[in-house]
Amino acid sequence: MSQVEWDSDDELEEKPFNKAYMRRLFRYLLPYRKILSFVGIIVLINMALSLAEPLLLGYIIDAGIVKGDYTVIHWIGFSLLAIRIISWLLGYVHTRLINFTGQRILFDLRQQLFNHLQTLSFRFFDGRPAGKIMSRITNDTNAIGELINGGLITMVMEVTHLVGIVAILLWMDWQLALLSFASLPLLFLVVGKLQPRIEGAYSRSRKTMSAINGNLNETIQGIRVIQAFSRQSVNNRKFDTLNANNKQAYMRAATLENTVWPIVEMIGMLGTCLVVWFGAMKVLDGVLTLGFVMAFINYLWRFWGPISALSKVYSQLLSAMASAERIFEVLDTEPEIKDRAEAKVMKSIRGEVIFEDVSFRYGEDKPEVLQGIQLHIQPGQRVAIVGPTGAGKSTIVNLLMRFYDATGGRILIDGQDVKDVTLESLRKQIGIVLQDSFIFSGTIEDNLRYGNEDASDEALRQAAQHVRIDGFVSQFPEGYDTQVEERGSKLSVGQRQLLAFGRVLLSDPRILILDEATSSVDTETEQHIQAALHSVLQGRTAFIIAHRLSTIRDADVILVVRDGRITEQGSHDELMLKDGMYKKLYMTQFEMQQSLAAKTGA
Numbered sequence: 001m002s003q004v005e006w007d008s009d010d011e012l013e014e015k016p017f018n019k020a021y022m023r024r025l026f027r028y029l030l031p032y033r034k035i036l037s038f039v040g041i042i043v044l045i046n047m048a049l050s051l052a053e054p055l056l057l058g059y060i061i062d063a064g065i066v067k068g069d070y071t072v073i074h075w076i077g078f079s080l081l082a083i084r085i086i087s088w089l090l091g092y093v094h095t096r097l098i099n100f101t102g103q104r105i106l107f108d109l110r111q112q113l114f115n116h117l118q119t120l121s122f123r124f125f126d127g128r129p130a131g132k133i134m135s136r137i138t139n140d141t142n143a144i145g146e147l148i149n150g151g152l153i154t155m156v157m158e159v160t161h162l163v164g165i166v167a168i169l170l171w172m173d174w175q176l177a178l179l180s181f182a183s184l185p186l187l188f189l190v191v192g193k194l195q196p197r198i199e200g201a202y203s204r205s206r207k208t209m210s211a212i213n214g215n216l217n218e219t220i221q222g223i224r225v226i227q228a229f230s231r232q233s234v235n236n237r238k239f240d241t242l243n244a245n246n247k248q249a250y251m252r253a254a255t256l257e258n259t260v261w262p263i264v265e266m267i268g269m270l271g272t273c274l275v276v277w278f279g280a281m282k283v284l285d286g287v288l289t290l291g292f293v294m295a296f297i298n299y300l301w302r303f304w305g306p307i308s309a310l311s312k313v314y315s316q317l318l319s320a321m322a323s324a325e326r327i328f329e330v331l332d333t334e335p336e337i338k339d340r341a342e343a344k345v346m347k348s349i350r351g352e353v354i355f356e357d358v359s360f361r362y363g364e365d366k367p368e369v370l371q372g373i374q375l376h377i378q379p380g381q382r383v384a385i386v387g388p389t390g391a392g393k394s395t396i397v398n399l400l401m402r403f404y405d406a407t408g409g410r411i412l413i414d415g416q417d418v419k420d421v422t423l424e425s426l427r428k429q430i431g432i433v434l435q436d437s438f439i440f441s442g443t444i445e446d447n448l449r450y451g452n453e454d455a456s457d458e459a460l461r462q463a464a465q466h467v468r469i470d471g472f473v474s475q476f477p478e479g480y481d482t483q484v485e486e487r488g489s490k491l492s493v494g495q496r497q498l499l500a501f502g503r504v505l506l507s508d509p510r511i512l513i514l515d516e517a518t519s520s521v522d523t524e525t526e527q528h529i530q531a532a533l534h535s536v537l538q539g540r541t542a543f544i545i546a547h548r549l550s551t552i553r554d555a556d557v558i559l560v561v562r563d564g565r566i567t568e569q570g571s572h573d574e575l576m577l578k579d580g581m582y583k584k585l586y587m588t589q590f591e592m593q594q595s596l597a598a599k600t601g602a
């Protein structure tokens with residue numbers, strides 16, 4: 001299947017009933033069919049017990065109260081109590097079992113989605129808001145869970161209930177039964193007209209709630225920028241509107257619902273009134289007994305419960321359909337970058353990298369962002385990639401990591417095409433340090449071991465020393481066991497950078513990709529970073545998207561990228577002699593640095 005288009009239609013709250021989705025959802029129930037069949041039997045027994053109650057009530061009136069027979073009263077009274085106790089026990093068991101199964105199915109589905117998401121290619125995540133992807137794993141699986149937990153069981157229970165009641169009413173007195181159903185067409189008319197409006201109103205209320213969530217998410221993520229730009233009052237007004245929309249939508253839904261159900265009850269009462277009226281006359285005529293009419297009316301009261309429950313399950317079913325569609329779309333998306341069937345494990349490499357006439361575009365309808373890239377890098381060489389923003393520097397390294405596949409040409413590492421080896425073996429031998437060093441929640445040690453969990457403690461300490469993090473880590477009371485919060489928010493920018501160097505050093509890759517940070521840190525940290533960089537680069541082929549003049553000058557090969565092409569290639573001295581773009585770039589940067597140094601007095 002092609003990549004999913006997450007357009008606005010995608011977020012519809014409800015979708016028509018879809019048999020194929022339903023069948024697929026049922027497949028998740030299959031592993032639990034034994035438990036579910038057992039639950040089904042319990043539910044049926046419970047229904048039968050509950051349906052017996054009005055009959056017993058009728059009997060206690062006719063054979064007990066009217067005839068003054070104490071034994072019947074005792075026995076039936078005891079039976080009614082026993083039925084309630086057994087019903088309660090069975091209800092407890094079935095709720096426990098169905099909750100347990102529902103949670104297991106949710107667990108399976110969530111796990112499957114998570115595992116699959118991790119295999120999907122970068123292109124899948126490009127342009128898809130993280131919030132929407134997250135909501136598929138949480139909200140959408142929950143909607144399915146609710147359907148299984150509440151909906152399915154309610155459906156089985158209420159349908160059996162309804163069929164049972166109708167059958168009993170017809171069996172007791174078909175004429176009276178038909179009389180009591182006389183108001184049904186009116187009921188269907190009212191519910192058929194108003195129910196979609198209630199559902200629409202609730203759906204709008206949920207949508208306005210998701211707008212609130214989105215806004216909250218963005219506000220929390222961007223709180224620094226918001227406060228820096230003093231946007232609080234503008235944001236308050238925006239939130240106020242969203243909040244008011246939600247209140248309005250909810251109030252409308254609630255008002256509609258509060259109007260509909262009393263009308264439904266009134267219509268229901270109409271049928272009951274007719275039965276009471278005719279029934280009472282028949283009792284006086286001696287055709288029916290009092291107990292019979294009481295039992296009949298009791299069944300009628302029970303008739304409306306399942307109808308309202310079923311209409312709720314129906315809307316639950318439709319919203320689960322929309323969730324199922326979104327979940328299956330993700331599960332059906334094939335990872336674009338994956339191992340070929342005949343892919344081999346890439347053996348230990350030396351680090352020679354060749355780009356043979358490589359071209360690339362981010363989408364079929366997108367322009368080429370790389371064209372005719374030719375490169376031959378020897379093992380251990382240090383390559384600096386420079387060029388204006390948007391030139392294609394990151395794209396070159398993305399192709400080397402196989403985050404995307406080149407659309408033309410070949411990329412060879414030690415003579416092996418990157419497409420012919422397994423992704424894992426390729427990526428294990430390439431390390432990457434990005435500008436914004438992503439630190440995971442967990443301890444400092446966890447983060448260091450991220451690429452090599454089996455590293456010895458000794459190797460860990462050495463790596464930490466080399467990248468100079470031992471100094472600041474030893475100042476934390478818990479040392480390497482210090483918990484760094486999500487994204488390393490407890491650490492400074494420089495410390496995060498050093499930690500990222502340590503992580504890559506410990507994983508010991510042959511090729512290193514480094515996106516040099518542009519953000520300035522204090523001179524001491526800068527020195528630490530330079531020293532750490534020196535350790536990390538030792539003996540590895542390195543591709544550095546370079547911003548610092550010293551890094552650029554020290555590189556063995558400098559690539560000047562412009563508009564997706566390598567326009568100049570060579571060492572610093574060679575390129576300076578050419579008097580081309582590199583010289584211009586270098587001189588501009590040099591002057592900038594000089595004036596910055598003059599300003600800061602460094």
Ligand SMILES: Nc1ncnc2c1ncn2[C@@H]1O[C@H](COP(=O)(O)OP(=O)(O)OP(=O)(O)O)[C@@H](O)[C@H]1O
Pocket residue numbers: 126362366369387388389390391392393394395396
């Ligand atoms: N995921 C993407 N989908 C579509 N186009 C993209 C994507 N990533 C980058 N591009 C486009 O590809 C071109 C090259 O981007 P690239 O990120 O490689 O530039 P860069 O030289 O690394 O820029 P910078 O120095 O600003 O990071 C740009 O025109 C950019 O808009």
